[in-house]
Amino acid sequence: MNQTTRVPRGEARARLIEAARILVRRKGFAATSLDDLCAAAGVTKGAFFHHFASKEALGVALIDDWTETTGAMFAAHPYNSLPDPVDRLFGYLELRRQILGQPIADFSCVAGTTVQEAFETSVSMRAAAERSILSGNDHVRSHLVEALAAHPLPGITAESLAHLFQVAVQGGIVLAKAKGDASPAHEAFDHLERYLRLLFNRPA
Amino acid sequence: MNQTTRVPRGEARARLIEAARILVRRKGFAATSLDDLCAAAGVTKGAFFHHFASKEALGVALIDDWTETTGAMFAAHPYNSLPDPVDRLFGYLELRRQILGQPIADFSCVAGTTVQEAFETSVSMRAAAERSILSGNDHVRSHLVEALAAHPLPGITAESLAHLFQVAVQGGIVLAKAKGDASPAHEAFDHLERYLRLLFNRPA
């Protein structure tokens, strides 16, 4: 209740986004109230509306921050320096499987969760979610383009395969939430890897 | 506003669930208020709380109704009478692709949308969503069990493949909502079909 130590000047915005990430992942966007959010961030309503014009604006900032953070995380990972693009794809999948070891709320996707609610009610949030998906897509696609250049597959585009990765990630999250267990998501990545091995003729 | 023609006696509950299905698909569960819901159903708050103990109870009833409706729809489809189980799987995928021709809100999944928001905040709604996913899973799995009996694939279970179908459906919806376009979902089904053709040795 009573704030004993104040949030240092200049940190309010970052703290609000951090708190929003946690709350939205747990309860969704609509169910996250600004009062709860500000309390969790240790900040007042005044601070909120100084940094964000509306709850919707916070949502956009949250998703954009999410895009940046996750993008940087994947870009920084060691598998990116593997010489073989197909191995990089397997490295990506392996990382994804590792992430599934965390609690469900911690591997839930901010963009995916939010766009389920807001795709019709908020133009700007849907657009932000599209940017987020697109960013993840680009990462995988770059490896796929290389892989397909070395091993062309008639009728299969890097774009559509990259989408399949995203579909597996997002669908896996939904099933994990429903079952309270990450194993269906885990299995989906296994199947995706097996599909890639069949396509690129890479037996395990 | 003013109710000109009243909802016939005995229909309130069904109308509420129907209206909830539409609103929840468009705006999510939390963002759907009881006032809006009752107005859309042409019914008063008194009717609502006569049939449902709480908003959460309506959510559970909505998801269970969804499970029943979709289950009946898939069970009734002609592809189920095809002699070959693998052909039935292709028939299922073809039907899924047809459904993608509708507006996004109309192929959005009530269970998937709701569980994204409520998996941590409502035990009963998460359980209802699990029942829904499980029901869809069972349908596909029954064909997969037959297919695997005729054409065994070491290391691949009907259960995990059935999950993959659900993952493709749910993930496809998320991507479609984000992009405002069903094509990534469509492509995911194409890849899934190609994967099955490779596994079961069924070239197109």
Added chain:
DNA sequence: TATAATATACCGACCAGTTGGTATGTGGTC
């Protein structure tokens, strides 16, 4: 370099409208 002027960051009380939920009344049906 001291100081005035201005911009930034944040506070917290307040507001009107909405929220899920309740208590009680009423008309139709058996």
Added chain:
DNA sequence: GACCACATACCAACTGGTCGGTATATTATA
């Protein structure tokens, strides 16, 4: 006339958002 299926009226708590104010930082000026 009892019961069921709703309608009506109402409520406290909460909702996103506003607004006047203050403390701190930045820049301009002399």
